[in-house]
Every structure is written in structure tokens, then in C-alpha cells.
Amino acid sequence: MDQALTGVLKAIGTASRTLALQNATSMAWRGDRQRLAACLEAMTPGQLVEVAAAARLLGAEADQALARRHS
Numbered sequence: 018m019d020q021a022l023t024g025v026l027k028a029i030g031t032a033s034r035t036l037a038l039q040n041a042t043s044m045a046w047r048g049d050r051q052r053l054a055a056c057l058e059a060m061t062p063g064q065l066v067e068v069a070a071a072a073r074l075l076g077a078e079a080d081q082a083l084a085r086r087h088s
Contacts, residue, residue: 038064
């Protein structure tokens with residue numbers, strides 16, 4: 018496959034994963050569990066792993082930021 022096309026396809030894949038994560042984050046932020054569930058169901062297992070890892074990291078960092086403010 019042409020190297021330029023490979024690069025474009027990789028960029029599209031990255032953008033797709035990023036948009037899926039942003040969409041899920043938006044639904045979670047709003048507390049829209051029904052739409053969040055639908056968004057997550059549409060994701061691949063790999064995307065779900067990425068979302069779960071990002072959510073754990075975000076939660077841990079937010080907890081640490083809160084702890085620093087309350088100490």
C-alpha cells in the first residue's frame with residue numbers, strides 16, 4: 018500500500034478513536050447513561066480498553082488534585 022495512503026488511514030483511525038473517546042466523555046460528563054451505554058456499545062474492544070484506561074487515569078489524577086487542595 019502507498020505510504021501516503023497508509024499515513025492517511027492511520028490518521029483517520031487516530032481521529033476516530035479520539036472522537037469516540039470525546040463523545041463518551043461528554044455523555045459521562047452530562048450523566049447521560051443511556052447515550053453513554055450506546056456510545057460504548059458501538060466501540061471496539063480495543064477502544065473500550067483505551068476508554069477504561071483513560072477513565073482510571075483521569076479519576077486518579079482528579080482524586081490527587083482534590084487531596085492536594087484539602088491538605
